[in-house]
Amino acid sequence: MLTRKTVVLAKIEAAYGTDPVPAQDADAIAVQDLKIGPAGDSVERNVLRGTLSPVRFLRGVKSIEASFKTEMKGTGAPGALPAWGWEGVLLRACGMSETVTGGADIVYAPVSADFASCTLYVYRDRLFHKVTGCRGSFRIAAEAGKPCLVEWKFKGLYQAPEDASAASPVLGNLLPPAATGAALAIGGFGPVAQKIELDIANVLATRKSIAAPDGMAGFEITGRKPQGSFDPEAAAVSAHPFWSHWENAEPLAFSLQVGSAGGNSFRIDAPALQYREIADSDRDGITVYQVPFSLASTGGDDEFTIAFI
Numbered sequence: 687m688l689t690r691k692t693v694v695l696a697k698i699e700a701a702y703g704t705d706p707v708p709a710q711d712a713d714a715i716a717v718q719d720l721k722i723g724p725a726g727d728s729v730e731r732n733v734l735r736g737t738l739s740p741v742r743f744l745r746g747v748k749s750i751e752a753s754f755k756t757e758m759k760g761t762g763a764p765g766a767l768p769a770w771g772w773e774g775v776l777l778r779a780c781g782m783s784e785t786v787t788g789g790a791d792i793v794y795a796p797v798s799a800d801f802a803s804c805t806l807y808v809y810r811d812r813l814f815h816k817v818t819g820c821r822g823s824f825r826i827a828a829e830a831g832k833p834c835l836v837e838w839k840f841k842g843l844y845q846a847p848e849d850a851s852a853a854s855p856v857l858g859n860l861l862p863p864a865a866t867g868a869a870l871a872i873g874g875f876g877p878v879a880q881k882i883e884l885d886i887a888n889v890l891a892t893r894k895s896i897a898a899p900d901g902m903a904g905f906e907i908t909g910r911k912p913q914g915s916f917d918p919e920a921a922a923v924s925a926h927p928f929w930s931h932w933e934n935a936e937p938l939a940f941s942l943q944v945g946s947a948g949g950n951s952f953r954i955d956a957p958a959l960q961y962r963e964i965a966d967s968d969r970d971g972i973t974v975y976q977v978p979f980s981l982a983s984t985g986g987d988d989e990f991t992i993a994f995i
């Protein structure tokens with residue numbers, strides 16, 4: 687079994703836990719660093735008997751956990767969903783809505799109800815995993831000079847892997863934009879930062895049920911705490927009063943755009959970024975700050991948006 691011969695397909699489910707049958711020519715997603723494995727309870731049986739030897743445990747509630755990374759890129763045309771698989775499916779399964787405006791953009795925003803779910807088909811060479819009822823969380827990392835990466839973590843309903851022919855997917859050949867010439871602004875200030883991360887930090891609840899196969903009814907998103915961090919060079923107070931903004935928990939407008947080509951750029955906007963800490967650090971002799979932050983809403987389900995433009 688060769689690690690590099692790994693293929694992932696993903697498709698939104700019409701009904702939770704029901705396989706929508708992802709297709710190799712429309713639903714394949716290029717991934718990196720995939721990890722997939724079972725999660726479950728080992729139920730110990732503390733039976734008293736005339737020996738100190740333990741009795742066998744039982745396998746209790748079972749599920750599947752999968753994690754991987756994708757490169758963040760557009761679809762090739764503004765406001766057009768691609769014919770090949772795309773991370774928009776994964777965003778929707780992480781509690782995001784999708785709004786397509788033809789010729790303009792595709793915008794994803796957090797929601798608080800009617801969460802979508804997806805099915806993952808994972809081929810590890812000739813070993814095939816089908817994972818239905820997937821919901822999860824994601825973290826975006828942008829680092830100077832590199833493609834932006836999205837780290838995904840999903841939980842889904844358990845099915846044992848099977849032997850199957852390796853998939854031959856159709857993948858888009860669009861290259862991701864690198865984080866160069868990016869437009870970053872926080873409170874109207876353009877910091878010199880090497881790296882910025884944003885994490886939706888979804889809270890995923892496990893719904894156990896005695897009536898469900900494997901004791902698992904599914905997974906539900908029950909909360910989120912959008913947050914992140916960045917590492918700006920220190921600046922004069924007149925340029926950007928980091929300490930005052932921290933002291934007053936000042937909400938600051940945030941925006942980051944990576945890429946400039948139509949159909950292969952994205953922009954992240956947040957109306958109320960708040961500094962949680964400010965710690966001194968050093969980068970090649972230059973004083974920098976390590977600044978974790980939180981993203982708050984101003985009206986509900988608007989902590990941040992991701993627009994592919």
